[in-house]
Amino acid sequence: MSNGQVVAAVDGSEHSLVALEWARAAALRHGTGLVVAHVLPDSSQLYAARRSALRDASQPEEFADPVADRVRALLAAAPELPAEVRYEALEGSVPEALRAVGADARMLVMGSRGRGGVAALLLGSNSRAVATSAACPVVVVRHAERGAGADAGAGGGAGAEASAGRVVLGLHASETPDDVLDFAFAEAAARGTTVQVVSAYVVPPAPTMVVDAPFVVIPPEVLAGPGSESESGAGGEGGSGEAADGVPAEREMLRSQTQRLAPLRARYPQVPVEQAAVPGDAAGSLAAASRSAALVVVGRHHPRRHVRSLMIGSVAHALLQHAHGPVAVVPTLPGRPDAPGASEEGL
Template sequence: MSHAPVIAAVDGSEHSLKALQWARGAALRHGTGLLVAHVLPDHAQLYAGRRASLHDSSEPDAYPDPVHDWVRGELGGSAALPDGIRYESLEGSVPEALRVIGAGALMLVMGSRGRGGFASLLLGSNSRAVASTAPCPVVVVPHAARDAGHDTGHGTGAAATGESGSGQSGSRQSAGRVVLGLHAAETPDDVLSFAFEEASVRGTTVQVVSAYTVPPSPALVIDRPFEVIPPEGLADDGDGGVPAEREMLRSQTRRLEPLRARYPDVPVEQAAVPGDPAGRLVDASRSAALVVVGRHHPRRTAMSLQIGSVAHAVLHHAHGPVAIVPTLKDDL
């Protein structure tokens, strides 16, 4: 159980309603409180500033905040609620206000877009800015047009069909996993810990996906499914295989050993795939409960304001919730 709250960032839009309900579930799973945060619109902030400067006692103490009433109505109809729900109206710009309040959070959950925007795009400017700067993990929940749960198609590739190397897994079996994008040599420990903790509280599997680069060859023109191989299957047996793939899986296994020991009840699947890591994770997002990636490029500092290329691409194209996890301690 964590004492840090889950924060839901809302603005009264349909996108933030999805984030609010996702955050409610996260708080219940983690046994912690829920803090619902709303950044007041500019006209409400101007009113507050004017009243303070004029000291006009005839004016109401606060500008009405309809989002507060909306939140109460939405949560009032929920079957289960976490212990300790608070609501805070914030002032300032959306990214800065959420960055400050996120300093003490277990995670911050927000919709992919606020009011307006293009339905074909996943990410709005505020969501992108918060994911790039918040001091806690940020979960971005997609709007309906991007959510695989509302998609009648099943996509392509193994992550969309649930196939494994043996071809025996179905799409129903692949649903609900926590997918972790891992660069074995560079992904910070905080990212791995977040993914395993999420899988633990959900009672589900972690699927670890790493990508490797190989010289172009005719064999790579045709995409092939994930090869999910258990650690005991990595011993040299003289059957050849793809050397880069097997070395990637061995590197994964070494990196995952401490997490397996810490979370012995969390099943782990390992996948090493050729090509673009972001594209593979976007495919995996169609059937995943959550995709977890690190925020920063490893050559940037922990406090960098720029998001890494893989995280950036996954945020813009994913079909399900994505957690962007910063380096919570500067050990780079």
């Protein structure tokens, strides 16, 4: 996990100011600096280029940047700031500039839409482009988080509940890169909360299949060994009886989860873990879990594609469109080996 700074991408829109507040809190949680990055509008970039080309000393060297002024005013009124806060005005296209400034960041935080957002679209083109190709984890924060954050600051309400929520990890047991797991556990440790691990398994359709049934959450101790399900009593939502009666694919998925999570549980012994296996639709289950989650964490790439491909996975894409709260999309970070080989089950 990178020890770099938290980068907040701002453009003056309400969505980006929500992301700025989320990033400020994240930097405080992780004890890092905060970089506030703003890509200058085309008019400002053209002015700077013209002044440089003409070398006209009569023109003022500085030009108005209302976004910077507003951001500095908001940060000045914040109850607490990270030890280091830096503001950077960037040039170039928005995705390229943000990818560059976030190259070594711990995470890059963006709003779901910027000033150019269309109300009917849940995810802006810049947010999608950066989440698809940035070298660091990208957190996309929904606009609804602004109201939650205000409530949390007041000491109650929906925001306080959301800030204390679980970190939900979408896990393909055989393919999700270690960086994704490490990011989720580090975030849960910094928040003092639980990691809820959700994996999907494939089942053949049946006439009696129940649609949209709540998934079962199994505590790790229930999966400790053969026969333990029947001896341990109730466990998690739905109880261990459901796990004992579950289909073989569900039981195997939970076993695979337990094996894959063992190194993380040893590295983060203070982080409680809940495990869930869901049939079929991983993205829908993660979107539902996002209603009460502090953060949902998924890997960026489709497991059937090369891990360094620029194609974003279908689960990550669907979650960015439909999640009800912040989503972290985590790539394989530089210096990491590729993920393990593919299987026919999983997220």
